[in-house]
Amino acid sequence: MATTQTPTLLQAIADDHNEMYEYYDQYVKNAGNPEAQGRWARLLTWEVARHAVGEELVVYPLMEKHLGAEGKRLADGDRADHHIVKELLYKLESIQPGTQEHASVLKEVVDHLHPHNDSEENTDLPALEKAIGAEASREASASFKRTKKFAPTRAHPGVPDKPPFETLAGLLAAPIDKLKDAFASFPSEEEKDSAKN
Numbered sequence: 001m002a003t004t005q006t007p008t009l010l011q012a013i014a015d016d017h018n019e020m021y022e023y024y025d026q027y028v029k030n031a032g033n034p035e036a037q038g039r040w041a042r043l044l045t046w047e048v049a050r051h052a053v054g055e056e057l058v059v060y061p062l063m064e065k066h067l068g069a070e071g072k073r074l075a076d077g078d079r080a081d082h083h084i085v086k087e088l089l090y091k092l093e094s095i096q097p098g099t100q101e102h103a104s105v106l107k108e109v110v111d112h113l114h115p116h117n118d119s120e121e122n123t124d125l126p127a128l129e130k131a132i133g134a135e136a137s138r139e140a141s142a143s144f145k146r147t148k149k150f151a152p153t154r155a156h157p158g159v160p161d162k163p164p165f166e167t168l169a170g171l172l173a174a175p176i177d178k179l180k181d182a183f184a185s186f187p188s189e190e191e192k193d194s195a196k197n
Helices: 009-029 034-066 066-092 101-150 165-182 191-196
Strands: none
Touching: 009 034, 009 101, 009 191, 034 165, 066 101, 101 191
């Protein structure tokens, strides 16, 4: 059971969105330092991938269940947005950080995320929270956060994005992603803390 200290689903997702923007800002601030840009780009990719799977497994099924035909329409649109971002992030993995092409593709990712995230925060999630109430929103938030712990950490545009296939595909991809992450470089805790100040 979620407590009153557990953020609502809207709060949890908005926090994730703000983290994504912060990681991109750090990427931009580190122009001229390909190694640092690579770390921030990997962290952004990691967060977007986990966030997308969390939404696809927890949020979009709730929208379809509680918002009827409009919920299905919104969820389908959000899944289509996710697919575009996953394809761009997959493309980004093969491009060298510090290049104009890398910067351009990552900017395209963020430019696509902004209207998608705004739509979720201003339309989708307020409607869902109104339909399910505060307690169910907190429970969904806790479930969303738990799901992110088991989600793949890289973009997989070729896997299904609708239940139940997304669950199986995500669980199969996650251990491989986590092994790759063990050998990848991410911003240190000090770099992340200094970015917040």
